[in-house]
Amino acid sequence: MSAYPGAPGPGDVPDDFRRWRQAVQIGFHQNRSNARSLQLYYEEACADGWTLRGFHDSEQPASALGADYPVATYASLEKDMNIGAPELMPAHLITEVTVRPTHRRRGILRRMMTDDLTDAKERGIPLAALTATEATIYGRFGFGPTTFINRIQVKTDIRFRLREQPSGTIHMTSRDQLVRLAPKFFQRVHERNVGSVGRSRNDAYMSAGHWSYSDQTSDETVRNIVHMDENGQVDGYASYMVTDDITRARTLTIRDLCAANSNAHIALFAYLASIDLVEKVEWDRAPVNDPLEWALVDRRCYRVTERTDLIWCRILDPVRILSARAYPGVDSELILGVEDPMGFADGVFHLRAVDGTGTVERTDSPAEITMGADALASLFLGGVDARTLEASGRLSGSPEAISRAQQLFTSLGQPYSNTYF
């Protein structure tokens, strides 16, 4: 078996890329691509400069899927993440990780992950991130869940009433207009929302209904709307479809919703709730602190049906990450010990926050709190608080030091991202 790092170039889809893509689809139990969706996918990989990794097994028998089909796939690309710093932070995104069922549990993922993270660290990228199919896979590689989302169901019958009507107007828009508008608009929101991860070009195609990641086709039932503020400026958009079968009768499902402020967020939702022939609205990426719930007269119309993680981070450079994020309203200091079997974030770090700005240096002093690299990844943006980590046995330290950690790391509020990759 051999590993090959490489990056696709522009032009017609090369055969080895097509085979790599098919291997991904085997791993995720997906439909095969049609020509158009493969082309879109390939263009995205080129536009975002993906690095592809794969494993080939040259000892496959003739009857097996040819040796030119990789038995494992892995892609990485560089985007950015909002970690509450003045600038967006470069982030190494990992996606399309699969190992063929016939080759699982032989250490192939471990090898690809070790090579890739080592490479990212050598190139000076301070943070890696992914979205995980299972919560048991990535902790061992120093990843921890950093942002969380709620799957919600909102009853839109007569009980759905807002305490105050939001301002602005809603307009339907075409797919092509949404594809043009969404990336620029998302970028505005991304720059303001702590926890947000940068998107790829195809996210707009998916939002608008031009392409679906899972079945590789366009979805003709998707509708798109924008919200305009009182000055006629777009400050939010949503795409949605109504599923109308026996089991999910008259459910409106939000495909994407992105708003620059809470007024637009609530206004978009209120519009969706007002659509005739719809009994409930579902969304699988609602923020944990959703203002909509508290804007309702009857907040029991709003039901969280599942809480889950979305973005998993892996800190590669703790000094850069912990000194870049802001600590608003906190003047404090803390000596943190991080245990990292992969070595990237291992050590003891002295964090000082003065007037909301952090400085960090490595130190030989004893740590006041200690945790694994995976726990640090969950703590550093305040997605989970230090006391909860301590209570669950994931962090240790004196109550006084833990209380300082609590104050420092929760000072940015709950991080949120609605980017899936």
Ligand SMILES: CC(=O)SCCNC(=O)CCNC(=O)[C@H](O)C(C)(C)COP(=O)(O)OP(=O)(O)OC[C@H]1O[C@@H](n2cnc3c(N)ncnc32)[C@H](O)[C@@H]1OP(=O)(O)O
């Ligand atoms: C970012 C993303 O793309 S998320 C998508 C992840 N991919 C999928 O869910 C597709 C289906 N699953 C797979 O393709 C494979 O099972 C993978 C990629 C999850 C794992 O690949 P493998 O090559 O089998 O993993 P590998 O043998 O390197 O295992 C490394 C370690 O992780 C453990 N491990 C691997 N997969 C899992 C899992 N699903 N659950 C729990 N532990 C796991 C192994 O036991 C091993 O543990 P150890 O180091 O303590 O011995």
